[in-house]
Amino acid sequence: MAADRYGVSNRATAAIVTATLIDFGLITPEDQNIVTDKNKVARARQKYRNQIQHKEMVEVIDVTGIYFDGRHDKTLSNITINGKCRTQTSVEEHIVVIDQNSRYLFHTTPESGHGINIASSIYTYLQKNRLEREILLVGCDGTNVNVGWKNGSIVNLERMLGRELQWAVCLLHTNELPLRHLFEYFDGKTSVPNSFSGPINKSLKKTL
Template sequence: MAAYRYGVSNRATAAIATATLIDFGLITPEDQNLVTDKNKVARARQKHRNKTQHKEMVEVIDVTGIYFDGRHDKALSNIAINGKCRTQTSVEEHIIVIDQKSRHLFHTTLEPGHGINIASSIYSHLQKNGLRKRILLVGCDGTNVNAGWKNGSIVNLERILSRELQWSVCLLHNNELPLRHLFEYFDGKTSGPNSFSCPIGKSLKKTSLRFL
């Protein structure tokens, strides 16, 4: 498990394990039965992979709902221009999908800003993991990309599945809109996330908070 976690090769893992057993006195010149080689490490890794995959398949059986969220990240990629390799920065959207018990199911990377892309990517993973017919509920935040009535990711997923799903949508983004419009109506648009530039904002800077 540690070899997987830190990306250590089979040969290096075998050398570390053998050296540790020698330090503890479990391997001696007379008794070398516990000497570890790379083939033994490879067999142990394969056994661990099979055990983990079987456990995940058993746990996936009870999945009936999925929740997903994403964020935009900058990614570096190498492209060839006129025979020269150059580094290019692009924006990618990383989507994380969990089940109703907060267990990680899968993650995917796609182009940002399109609900159909999110829905298609989620569907392909559901199909791959045998969850297409089991999913009854989908949860996400309330942005238009996800919860839009016409072309949101949930609507597109329902179209691909040819059936309706139960929605579990976080209303945080919807609830902040009335308060935002109220501030913009009385104080004008803000110049940044932490600043107010018109009368109300300037007055707030001169007042102190009082708890009643």
């Protein structure tokens, strides 16, 4: 489990385990029956992964609600240019989905951050795990890409499912709107994300 969590190779894990057993005196020149090699580690890791996968498949049967959130992450990807493989950094939308009991279900990388693509990625998972008839509730941030009445991710997911869902929307983004509109009314809109355009905010920036 620790080897998988920290990305340690089978060979390195075997060396660490064997060295630890030697330090505790469990492996001696006369008794080397429990020396660990990379193949033994590989078998143990695969057995543990199968157990976890089976446990998650049993738990996923009880899923009746899903909550999701996303963010843009810089990701390394391999591309082929003129027959040569090169590494480049690209920005991808990553969506993480949990169930109604806050258990991790899966994560996905939709084609884009648009509502239709987010909904399609989630629906694909629901279909694969035969959950499209079990889901009753969906929760997310109250951003327009999620809760837009025409093309938000929830609306698109409902269209794919062919029925309506109960919405559980975080209202923190909604709470920001009155304050933002108040600032814009008295001082105008921001010119760029990290700069101010009106005299009040410019004065505050100099003071701070």
